Structures are given as structure tokens and as C-alpha cells.
Amino acid sequence: MALADALVAAGSRQSRRVATTTLLVAFLVAASLVGLGVGQFPIAPSRVIAILGQAITDPAAPLAVDARILLLVRLPRLVLAILAGAGLAICGGALQCVFRNPLVAPQILGISPGAAFGGALAIFLGISGVGLLGLSFACGLGALVLVGWIARIDGRTETVTVLLGGLVVGSLFSALVSLIQFVADPNGSLPAIVYWLMGSFASATWEQAGLAAPGLVTGSSVLLALRFRLNILSLDENEARSLGAHPERERWLVFGLVAIVVASSVAVSGIIGWVGLIIPHISRLIVGPDQRVALPVTALIGASFLVVTDTIARTATTAEIPLGVLTAIVGAPIFALLLRRHFREREA
Amino acid sequence: MKITPMKIALNRAGMRFGSRWIFRGLDLAVEHGATLAILGPNGRGKTTALHAILGFLPLTEGERTAPNRLGYVPQLLTIPAPHALREMVVMGRCARVGLFGQPSPEDYRAADAAIERVGIRHLAGEPFARLSGGERQMGLIARALATGSDVLVLDEPASALDLGNQGRLLYLLNDLRQAREMTILFTTHDPNHALAAADDALLMMKNEAALSGPVDTIMSEANLTRLYGVAMRQFAIPDQQGQAMPVIVPMHARHSGEKR
Incomplete structure (x- = not known):
């Protein structure tokens, strides 16, 4: 009887998961179609689908004006928003597992400030494109290596020393970013640096998407493949070890993958905060703590979240609102609510 | 062909944290299919010894023999x-x-x-x-x-449980012991748990070598009194089937001489 009940419960949970996933995919597709259509030059949804269909079936055909706007301006931007949203959210979910702490986000490891410093330095030096990506990537990874060096004491790395190391390195790179802003030319590179740091997909092109996509896709896919192991890494370290995991080694694998995703995203769109912090929470509220389900759902919600906020960012006002500012304005209240809920549940 | 099951052993093992030795010269051996209970007061290094056997911590000195993978049951204190x-x-x-x-x-x-x-x-x-x-x-x-490991290492499995759950746990451990398919090690604060579910016991004494042997000989009044620094008495009482069942109790404070 009890077993039958458990099986029924498991069955309904399974079908609920399928329904949730289908709904989320449908929402992402709908949000993408709307996002491609709206803007200063509105394109009807049927026309959006027609243009996309033609681009696939007959890529060599000459493009009309609306098709050019859609395929060369809005589509690369949409692709970047989907990849960065999914990637940043996955990173947050993975880090929250390995730190066994739901309040951890990619910023915490100092990777974002490191990558931001690299990017700001590149803009200051007049470097763009691959050079900017490379420099922000190198500084993001450099920040991570520095955190690792600080946190590794007597051949062991405790999560708390990693958090503290991330705090120290993050503050250091933030200060260095301020220093660059201080010395930058107020009529030249300073506005570019400030605007870039606020986070935006406004400058998205296929070239930029091509730069960021390999890192975003590789990092996210490998993290997704690790999702069962992430469940185990969220256990006590000795328990995880006794079950056959190598917590120390595998944690650094996760950190490295997060660095690849975050640095790629920062390089093309500046710092877009809050996605990695709140999206994994929302996902856990919907489907529970099992990362085998929660991580793919996190990716879907993260992608939808950035597609929707980016659409709002570029259409709400005539001048574009920086995306990073918008995600913070939306993210902070959501996070405050989640925090209150989290501690209320703990007491209960 | 089944590979010859490995025994589990520590040989002249020592563990040091900083300058403080948790234990030194510890010998321990459990044959395949046997059950060992480890007893000792708080801070004598029971959990550290278990962690050394499990390979969580490298020994400061001595040797460890154990299969690659051991089934580990942590204390209930960890976050569920x-x-x-x-x-x-x-x-x-x-x-x-x-x-x-x-x-x-x-x-x-x-x-x-x-x-x-x-x-x-x-x-x-x-x-x-x-x-x-x-x-x-x-x-x-x-x-x-x-x-799938044929070893079970339990860190104070009974200490957070009420009497009924202690009973169910000991029944399960004794069941596993009698099947002789698994090697079992557990730490406990209650000598009666060792008597109920273990073949051998290891007593981690203060300032002298640990004592080990079959539970019915090593768990004597004298040894346990020395181990805990509190007087212990051993009795045999009839169990449900009328068989003699040994029990060991500490001579704690009592309400002697109180007037009604």
C-alpha cells in the first residue's frame, strides 16, 4: 500500500516535471519570438517566423530591411542573451551545490571582478574584439587561481577559505577597476568602460556571439553533464569522499568551468549580476533540490529571464537601460523575498 | 572467482594534529565478516581512528590496510x-x-x-x-x-537515538554480523551495544596501549572501570528466552540514604 502510494507520488512527480519543462521551453520560445519582433522597428510574429524560416531554407537569398534587422541585429543579441542567461544561472546553481550554501553566486569567487578588470583594462588600452575577450578571460582565470592559492592551506582547501579568498580577490580587482576609471580619459574611454561595466547586450553582433559562444556552450554543457555528481558534492565532504567522489579535485573542475562561462559572458556583455544568485533558487522552489532536474530547469529559466529583461531593457525607453542595472532592480526584490522565505522555512 | 576479501587493519598507527597526538601506536585488525566495536571516552580519538581507517585523513605514522571503498555511515549531526x-x-x-x-x-x-x-x-x-x-x-x-562495499563503518550510530531506535539499530547490526558477509566497525559509548552487536571490542585506554579481544573476555569490569574512570559492574540477567545475558552498568550517583 505504502509502496504503491510512493510509486503514484513518484509518477505524478515525474509527469509534473515533464509538464514544467514543456511549459518552460514553450515560454522561452514565445519570449524569443516576441523579443525578436518588438523594438523601434516592429516586426509581426508571423513575419518573424517567415524570416527565420527563409534564413534556414534559403540562406543565400538577399535580405529585406526587416530581415536584416532581425537576422543581423536582434538574433545575435537573442542568442547571446539565451546562452549567457542559461550559463550564468547554471554556474550559480553549481556553485551553490559545491559550497553547500544557497547564497553563493559567480561573483563570489572573484571571477566576475577579475574579468571586469581585464575588460576595463582592454578598453582603456583601446583593445577590442578577441583582445578584450582574451584579456577579461585571462584576468577572470587569474582571479580564480589567486583565490585557489589563498585558499589552499597545507594541501587542503576548505570552502570557507575559498569564500574569503574570493572576497579578498574580488575587492582587489574592484579597486583596480576603480583605479582604471580614475585614470581613464573622461572624454574617451571612461564612458565606454562605465557603460560596459553596467552590463548590456547592446553591442551584440554575430562576431561577438561567435567569440563568447564556445566558452558559454562548453562550460554550461559540461556543468550540466556533472549534475548527478553535483548532488553528491553538496553533501558533507567526508560523505562525498566515502561515496567515491573526489570533492577537492571536482570542486576545482567546477570552478574552472564557471570561470570559462563567466569570463566569456563578461567579455561580451559586461557584468550581469543576480542571474546566478536568484534563478537557481526559483528553480529549486519549482522542482526541488535534485540537480538532475533542477539544473536543466535553472538553465531554461535563466535563458528566459535574460531574454525578457533584455527585451524590456531595449524597448521600455527610447534610450536603452543597461541590462545589469535592470537585472539588479528586478533581482534585488526577488532575492529579498527568497531570503525571508528561506529563513522562515528554517524556523518552521 | 571472488577476490579474497581483505581484512582491515591499522599497524602501529599514529595521528597528530599540530603538535598534539590524538593516538599513537594503535593496532587494530578486523577479519572479513567480523564486527568490531570501538570504545573510549570523549576525545580519545575514536572518530579520528575511524577517519584514518576510512582514508579521510592520512596517518602521521604507521600503516593502514583497507579496501578502496568502504561504506561509511556518518554521525547524525551532519546537515540532512x-x-x-x-x-x-x-x-x-x-x-x-x-x-x-x-x-x-x-x-x-x-x-x-x-x-x-x-x-x-x-x-x-x-x-x-x-x-x-x-x-x-x-x-x-x-x-x-x-x-556495494562489503565494509560498513559507523560513527556512533546509536548516540542520537532513543531506546527503541537503538534497539532497532542493534538488531539490524547484529543481523548483518551474523550473516558474515560484511566487515563492520562501529564506535559507541555504551558497552552493552558492543555486547549486543559485536564480535570483538577495542578499548582506547588512557596512556597505555589499546586493549582488544572478543567482547565476552575484554569487556571486563576491571578494563571498563579503567577505561572510563567510573566504577562499572557486570551482571548476567535472564533474557526473554531465559538465557543468561551479560549487562554492564556504571555505578553512578544514587538516592542513597534519602529519607521518605
């Missing part, structure tokens, strides 16, 4: 996983699933068999964190069984 019991137990299959893999139906069959073995099948779908202490302890044992 939020996952459903069945999902928690299937994590025991981690080593077989691999870094990038997902548990297969076969892994779930192993998990279900382990849950069945410890007798909590009716709880399979419940969130682990919402189970009672006794049920969680059984769940952790199921996870250790699901690993």
Missing part, C-alpha cells in the same frame, strides 16, 4: 540532505555511475534493495530531512549498503 530518501540512497552508487553519468535502473534496484534490507521501504519517497533521527540513521546505512 534535502533529497527524497530513495534519491539519497542512490547516491551510494556514485562510484559506479561515474563523473558524467546518471544512475541507471540497475542502480535504483540496488538502492531499493538496500532500503528494503534496513526495513524502511514505506519511506522511500519521503524527503530525507523530514525523517526522524532513527529513520535517517537507517537511511544512511542503506546508502552505505548501496555502495
Whole structure:
């Protein structure tokens, strides 16, 4: 009887998961179609689908004006928003597992400030494109290596020393970013640096998407493949070890993958905060703590979240609102609510 | 052909944290299929010895003999996983699933068999964190069984349990012991738990070598009095079948001489 009940419960949970996933995919597709259509030059949804269909079936055909706007301006931007949203959210979910702490986000490891410093330095030096990506990537990874060096004491790395190391390195790179802003030319590179740091997909092109996509896709896919192991890494370290995991080694694998995703995203769109912090929470509220389900759902919600906020960012006002500012304005209240809920549940 | 099952041993083992030796010169050996209870006062290094056997900590000196994988049942103090019991137990299959893999139906069959073995099948779908202490302890044992290891190492499995759950736990451990398929090590604060479920006992004495031997000879009044620094008395009382059953009790404070 009890077993039958458990099986029924498991069955309904399974079908609920399928329904949730289908709904989320449908929402992402709908949000993408709307996002491609709206803007200063509105394109009807049927026309959006027609243009996309033609681009696939007959890529060599000459493009009309609306098709050019859609395929060369809005589509690369949409692709970047989907990849960065999914990637940043996955990173947050993975880090929250390995730190066994739901309040951890990619910023915490100092990777974002490191990558931001690299990017700001590149803009200051007049470097763009691959050079900017490379420099922000190198500084993001450099920040991570520095955190690792600080946190590794007597051949062991405790999560708390990693958090503290991330705090120290993050503050250091933030200060260095301020220093660059201080010395930058107020009529030249300073506005570019400030605007870039606020986070935006406004400058998205296929070239930029091509730069960021390999890192975003590789990092996210490998993290997704690790999702069962992430469940185990969220256990006590000795328990995880006794079950056959190598917590120390595998944690650094996760950190490295997060660095690849975050640095790629920062390089093309500046710092877009809050996605990695709140999206994994929302996902856990919907489907529970099992990362085998929660991580793919996190990716879907993260992608939808950035597609929707980016659409709002570029259409709400005539001048574009920086995306990073918008995600913070939306993210902070959501996070405050989640925090209150989290501690209320703990007491209960 | 089955590979000859390995025995578990520490040979002249010592563990030092900073400048403080937790223990030194510790000898310990458990033959395949036997059960060893480790007793000692707080801070004598029981848990550290278990962690050394499990390979969590490298020995400062001495040698360790143990198979690659041991089933480990941690103390109940650790934060319970939020996952459903069945999902928690299937994590025991981690080593077989691999870094990038997902548990297969076969892994779930192993998990279900382990849950069945410890007798909590009716709880399979419940969130682990919402189970009672006794049920969680059984769940952790199921996870250790699901690993497929023929060794079970339990860190104070009874200390957070009420008397009824202690009874169920000891019954299960004794059952596993009598099947002689698994090597079992557990630490405990209660000598009667060693008498109930172990073949041998290891007493971690103060300032002298640890004593070890079969429970019915090593667990003497004199040894245990010395071990805990409190007078202990041993009795034999008839059990439910009228057989003589040894019990060991400490001579604690009592209400002597109080007037009604």
C-alpha cells in the first residue's frame, strides 16, 4: 500500500516535471519570438517566423530591411542573451551545490571582478574584439587561481577559505577597476568602460556571439553533464569522499568551468549580476533540490529571464537601460523575498 | 572467482594534529565478516581512528590496510540532505555511475534493495530531512549498503537515538554480523551495544596501549572501570528466552540514604 502510494507520488512527480519543462521551453520560445519582433522597428510574429524560416531554407537569398534587422541585429543579441542567461544561472546553481550554501553566486569567487578588470583594462588600452575577450578571460582565470592559492592551506582547501579568498580577490580587482576609471580619459574611454561595466547586450553582433559562444556552450554543457555528481558534492565532504567522489579535485573542475562561462559572458556583455544568485533558487522552489532536474530547469529559466529583461531593457525607453542595472532592480526584490522565505522555512 | 576479501587493519598507527597526538601506536585488525566495536571516552580519538581507517585523513605514522571503498555511515549531526530518501540512497552508487553519468535502473534496484534490507521501504519517497533521527540513521546505512562495499563503518550510530531506535539499530547490526558477509566497525559509548552487536571490542585506554579481544573476555569490569574512570559492574540477567545475558552498568550517583 505504502509502496504503491510512493510509486503514484513518484509518477505524478515525474509527469509534473515533464509538464514544467514543456511549459518552460514553450515560454522561452514565445519570449524569443516576441523579443525578436518588438523594438523601434516592429516586426509581426508571423513575419518573424517567415524570416527565420527563409534564413534556414534559403540562406543565400538577399535580405529585406526587416530581415536584416532581425537576422543581423536582434538574433545575435537573442542568442547571446539565451546562452549567457542559461550559463550564468547554471554556474550559480553549481556553485551553490559545491559550497553547500544557497547564497553563493559567480561573483563570489572573484571571477566576475577579475574579468571586469581585464575588460576595463582592454578598453582603456583601446583593445577590442578577441583582445578584450582574451584579456577579461585571462584576468577572470587569474582571479580564480589567486583565490585557489589563498585558499589552499597545507594541501587542503576548505570552502570557507575559498569564500574569503574570493572576497579578498574580488575587492582587489574592484579597486583596480576603480583605479582604471580614475585614470581613464573622461572624454574617451571612461564612458565606454562605465557603460560596459553596467552590463548590456547592446553591442551584440554575430562576431561577438561567435567569440563568447564556445566558452558559454562548453562550460554550461559540461556543468550540466556533472549534475548527478553535483548532488553528491553538496553533501558533507567526508560523505562525498566515502561515496567515491573526489570533492577537492571536482570542486576545482567546477570552478574552472564557471570561470570559462563567466569570463566569456563578461567579455561580451559586461557584468550581469543576480542571474546566478536568484534563478537557481526559483528553480529549486519549482522542482526541488535534485540537480538532475533542477539544473536543466535553472538553465531554461535563466535563458528566459535574460531574454525578457533584455527585451524590456531595449524597448521600455527610447534610450536603452543597461541590462545589469535592470537585472539588479528586478533581482534585488526577488532575492529579498527568497531570503525571508528561506529563513522562515528554517524556523518552521 | 571472488577476490579474497581483505581484512582491515591499522599497524602501529599514529595521528597528530599540530603538535598534539590524538593516538599513537594503535593496532587494530578486523577479519572479513567480523564486527568490531570501538570504545573510549570523549576525545580519545575514536572518530579520528575511524577517519584514518576510512582514508579521510592520512596517518602521521604507521600503516593502514583497507579496501578502496568502504561504506561509511556518518554521525547524525551532519546537515540532512534535502533529497527524497530513495534519491539519497542512490547516491551510494556514485562510484559506479561515474563523473558524467546518471544512475541507471540497475542502480535504483540496488538502492531499493538496500532500503528494503534496513526495513524502511514505506519511506522511500519521503524527503530525507523530514525523517526522524532513527529513520535517517537507517537511511544512511542503506546508502552505505548501496555502495556495494562489503565494509560498513559507523560513527556512533546509536548516540542520537532513543531506546527503541537503538534497539532497532542493534538488531539490524547484529543481523548483518551474523550473516558474515560484511566487515563492520562501529564506535559507541555504551558497552552493552558492543555486547549486543559485536564480535570483538577495542578499548582506547588512557596512556597505555589499546586493549582488544572478543567482547565476552575484554569487556571486563576491571578494563571498563579503567577505561572510563567510573566504577562499572557486570551482571548476567535472564533474557526473554531465559538465557543468561551479560549487562554492564556504571555505578553512578544514587538516592542513597534519602529519607521518605
